[in-house]
Amino acid sequence: MGHDVKISGFGNFEVRAKVPRPGRHPKTVEAVTIPPSCFITFKPTVTLRGKIHPYSIFFDLEIDMLTIHHLGKSQSERIVWLCEELDVPYELKIHDRDSMTMLSPPALRELHPLGAAPVICDGDLVLAESAAIVEYIINIHGEGRLALGPNHKNYTDYLYWFHFSNGNLQPVFGRNMMLTRANLAPDNAILLSTQGRLTRVLTLLNDRLENNDYLAGQEFTAADIMSVFSLTTMRYFFHWDLSLYGNILKYLKRISDRPAYQRAMRKADFNMPLLLT
Numbered sequence: 232m233g234h235d236v237k238i239s240g241f242g243n244f245e246v247r248a249k250v251p252r253p254g255r256h257p258k259t260v261e262a263v264t265i266p267p268s269c270f271i272t273f274k275p276t277v278t279l280r281g282k283i284h285p286y287s288i289f290f291d292l293e294i295d296m297l298t299i300h301h302l303g304k305s306q307s308e309r310i311v312w313l314c315e316e317l318d319v320p321y322e323l324k325i326h327d328r329d330s331m332t333m334l335s336p337p338a339l340r341e342l343h344p345l346g347a348a349p350v351i352c353d354g355d356l357v358l359a360e361s362a363a364i365v366e367y368i369i370n371i372h373g374e375g376r377l378a379l380g381p382n383h384k385n386y387t388d389y390l391y392w393f394h395f396s397n398g399n400l401q402p403v404f405g406r407n408m409m410l411t412r413a414n415l416a417p418d419n420a421i422l423l424s425t426q427g428r429l430t431r432v433l434t435l436l437n438d439r440l441e442n443n444d445y446l447a448g449q450e451f452t453a454a455d456i457m458s459v460f461s462l463t464t465m466r467y468f469f470h471w472d473l474s475l476y477g478n479i480l481k482y483l484k485r486i487s488d489r490p491a492y493q494r495a496m497r498k499a500d501f502n503m504p505l506l507l508t
């Protein structure tokens with residue numbers, strides 16, 4: 232049997248085998264065994280699919296789209312925003328939180344054992360963890376755009392701020408949300424230390440944005456896509472006043488002026504006012 236052929240940016244030709252199977256002779260309708268054979272399938276890349284999608288009604292073509300599973304008001308807004316920035320075509324499946332517990336619905340647990348959003352499906356792949364998804368989409372469908380590579384002068388800034396979002400910023404907001412819900416005394420040592428950590432994290436971010444338009448430097452990157460949720464939508468779950476952090480507020484204005492951000496937020500959470508101030 233021949234080999235599969237991959238043409239970068241175009242698609243994959245795969246050779247598939249058909250096993251011998253019963254059939255009927257078309258003229259005599261007599262029972263026969265159809266001999267084994269091979270056939271070729273073609274799977275276009277997501278880029279090509281995006282280009283031909285508007286014309287797909289003219290062809291007998293099944294288009295297998297990247298699917299983003301988005302939970303309302305959640306970190307999965309990052310993935311919708313990334314695809315809008317990169318112009319990567321996608322199908323959006325919106326899941327609603329349970330109105331009492333605010334947890335995700337069982338449909339997400341059927342996709343991934345943690346039942347948390349985001350989850351993407353791309354062909355046979357099911358992938359969770361927003362940072363992993365962001366890297367996957369950038370490398371597989373985005374030709375590396377919005378990431379800075381090792382030869383870029385801001386490479387380590389990019390690495391630091393990309394990982395800062397899920398390594399520090401989002402966890403410190405999450406810990407403060409939990410402790411506030413636990414109704415601890417205002418002078419509780421753990422509460423005070425957690426609030427102190429949040430203040431230090433926001434000060435670090437604010438200082439970084441003093442002379443840089445974006446987190447990795449003057450260039451907008453995926454580090455920004457990873458971080459903005461915690462400064463905006465997350466404040467629906469844990470309110471924190473950002474008025475002391477003028478550079479963060481100016482940064483949020485720059486972000487909210489981006490057409491791709493506006494499109495993403497309209498598609499992902501169309502009736503949610505954005506917390507940008």
Ligand SMILES: N[C@@H](CCC(=O)N[C@@H](CS)C(=O)NCC(=O)O)C(=O)O
Pocket residue numbers: 302304305306307333334335345346347348349359360361362397
């Ligand atoms: N580290 C994960 C966190 C995922 C996560 O916790 N997602 C939240 C939404 S912000 C969620 O699905 N919560 C609902 C639940 O766990 O039931 C990521 O970045 O993807």
